[in-house]
Amino acid sequence: MFDEKEEIPKVLHGDLKAFDRLVKQYEKLVFHVVYRLVNEKEDAEDICQEVFIKIYKSLKSFAFQSKLSTWIARIAYLSAVNHLKKNKRASLTMAVDDLENYHFTDKNPENVLVEKDVARYVNHLISLMPDHYRTVLTLYHLNEFSYQEIEDITGMPEGTVKSHLFRARKLLKEKLELYLKNEIS
Amino acid sequence: MKQDHKDEYLQKMLEEGISEPEMNMTISDQKDFDTYKQLFAVLGEEPEAGLSYQFSAKLSRRISMSKERSFPFYWSVALVTLGSMAAICLAMVLIDQRYHSGLFMVLWSYKWAFVFGLACLLAIQHFDQKLVKKGV
Structure with a gap:
């Protein structure tokens, strides 16, 4: 069990083993947030390294006003968003109205192969979704953050977080419903 | 609806x-x-992809390398500054006799100001590093 109140001062005193324990505790959280946004494993790993270096350098500014996981997830989220901005991903600039009217466009032969497995299919659909949808889905379901914590991490108002989460799940459920229907018939 | x-x-x-x-x-x-x-x-299921097995080891290596590089930085700056000043003064004295009584004497009269300034610079850098490490 990682005790942040005990381990953080050790890291600040230059104890690299304590930092290693911190990395092992939070590497999955950081990877999930980054990978869901970036979608490229190699890019995600590089960004994760940068995230942990930022954490190491700025840990002294962590004032225990939130959970360490929330603080780390925010750094990971902002780093991934910066990476996307640098690579000029169109979906980042998508307006909210467009998000509300979002529809999947995944009908090509390659994607048909993915549809053989429910989990793979759902993950594939998530990868096609706008960044905000992917972020809230990951933070809520995979990392089990509350709405308030997601607001702290992403800066989106809680109402927007709820709305994105609802819309994302509904879109996925509609696609999954069709998928399951085709599986049975 | x-x-x-x-x-x-x-x-x-x-x-x-x-x-x-x-x-x-x-x-x-x-x-x-x-x-x-x-x-x-x-x-709620974790994605199949994950970080490489050696991720934390690679990261620790990178951090310790950057620490090794960054720690003696302010000492290097101080030494280079002091060394350069001494070399310039010595060169001036050796090359031109006029500096025995001219510029060299002026600089010499401010020697404690130089020493004090340098000591302050080193102290600030040193305590800054210490306080950062302690997380103050």
């Missing part, structure tokens, strides 16, 4: 950890509930 309310209700049930549909639900609502249940299960 009505469909949205129904979906909202079903999603809320699952968020609250209810795993069985209500008895009074229609068959269609029960089917929707089951689909959502399956979806929630998948959303």
Whole structure:
């Protein structure tokens, strides 16, 4: 069990083993947030390294006003968003109205192969979704953050977080419903 | 709109950890509930991809290398500054005799100011490093 109140001062005193324990505790959280946004494993790993270096350098500014996981997830989220901005991903600039009217466009032969497995299919659909949808889905379901914590991490108002989460799940459920229907018939 | 309310209700049930549909639900609502249940299960699963096995080792190596590089930096700056000043003064004295009584004497009269300035610079750098390490 990682005790942040005990381990953080050790890291600040230059104890690299304590930092290693911190990395092992939070590497999955950081990877999930980054990978869901970036979608490229190699890019995600590089960004994760940068995230942990930022954490190491700025840990002294962590004032225990939130959970360490929330603080780390925010750094990971902002780093991934910066990476996307640098690579000029169109979906980042998508307006909210467009998000509300979002529809999947995944009908090509390659994607048909993915549809053989429910989990793979759902993950594939998530990868096609706008960044905000992917972020809230990951933070809520995979990392089990509350709405308030997601607001702290992403800066989106809680109402927007709820709305994105609802819309994302509904879109996925509609696609999954069709998928399951085709599986049975 | 009505469909949205129904979906909202079903999603809320699952968020609250209810795993069985209500008895009074229609068959269609029960089917929707089951689909959502399956979806929630998948959303909670970790992705197949993950960080490489040596990720934390590579990271530790990178951090310790950067620490080794950054720690003696302010000492290097001080030494280079002091060395350069001494070399310039010495060169001036050796090259031109006029500096024995001219510029060299002026610089010499401010020697304690130079020493004090340099000591302050080193002290600030040193305590800055110490305080950062202690997390003050």
